[in-house]
C-alpha cells in the first residue's frame with residue numbers, strides 16, 4: 001500500500017497534464033493573490049529563493065525577474081508534467097537564473113541555510129506531515145531568511161468553492177465530511193493551525209493576515225467553464241465510477257450555475273485567503 005506522501009505524488013503527476021492544459025485560466029484566477037504574496041515577500045535583486053509547489057512556473061518566472069541576473073530561483077514541485085511546462089516556459093523566455101526540481105518540498109534535501117526566501121502561491125498546503133514539511137523548508141533558509149506564502153481560508157468563506165459545490169450536491173447529495181487538516185487546498189484554513197505548525201517547525205515572527213480578493217474564473221463557453229470546474233476546482237469532481245447519466249446531470253447543474261453567474265466580463269466570485277509570513 002502507498003503511504004500518504006506517495007499517494008499525493010501519484011495524484012499530482014496524474015493530474016499534471018490537465019493543470020497544464022488550464023494554465024492560463026488558473027493563472028488569471030490566482031494572479032491577484034500571488035501578486036499580493038510576492039509584494040509581501042518583497043524579493044530583492046541578488047536573492048536566492050525557493051518557489052514551493054510552483055506548478056507550471058508562473059510565479060517562479062516572476063520571482064526570477066525580480067531577483068535579476070545576480071539572483072536565482074528554484075521551483076520545486078512533485079508534478080513532473082507541470083515542471084516540464086515550467087522548464088519550457090523558462091527556456092522560451094531565455095531565463096538563466098531559474099531551475100526546477102521534481103521533488104516533495106516537504107522532504108527534499110535542499111542546500112541547508114542557503115536561501116534568502118521561501119515562497120508559495122497555493123502550493124504549500126499539501127504536505128503529508130506539515131510540521132516536518134515546514135521544518136524542512138526552515139532548514140533551507142539562511143538564519144533570518146523569510147517565508148512568505150498565500151493559502152486559502154475555509155471553503156465556506158470562498159464562494160468560488162461553495163457555489164459550484166452546491167450545484168454538484170444537488171445531484172450527488174452532500175459530500176462526505178472531510179478531515180479539515182488532511183492535505184488539500186484547505187488544510188491551512190485555520191489561522192491557529194498555521195500558527196502552531198509554523199511555531200513547531202521553528203519559525204518565528206509569524207504574521208497571518210486575511211486577504212479578500214475576487215477570484216476570476218473568466219469567460220468562455222459554458223462547456224469550457226464546466227470542464228474547468230470539474231477538472232481542477234475542489235468539490236466538483238464526480239466519483240470515477242459514476243454512470244454517464246449522473247455525470248451529465250452534474251454537468252447540467254454546473255452549467256446552470258455558470259449561466260446564472262456569467263457577466264459580460266466572465267465569472268468572478270469571492271475569494272478568501274491568508275497571507276502568511278515568518279522568519280527562520
Ligand SMILES: C[S@@+](CC[C@H](N)C(=O)[O-])C[C@H]1O[C@@H](n2cnc3c(N)ncnc32)[C@H](O)[C@@H]1O
Nearest residue numbers: 012053054055077078079104105121122123126
Ligand atoms: C494549487 S497548485 C498551485 C500551483 C502553482 N503554485 C500556481 O500558483 O499555479 C498546487 C501545486 O502544489 C504541488 N504540490 C503538491 N504537493 C507538493 C509537495 N509535497 N511538494 C512540492 N509540490 C507539491 C502540486 O503538484 C501543484 O503543482
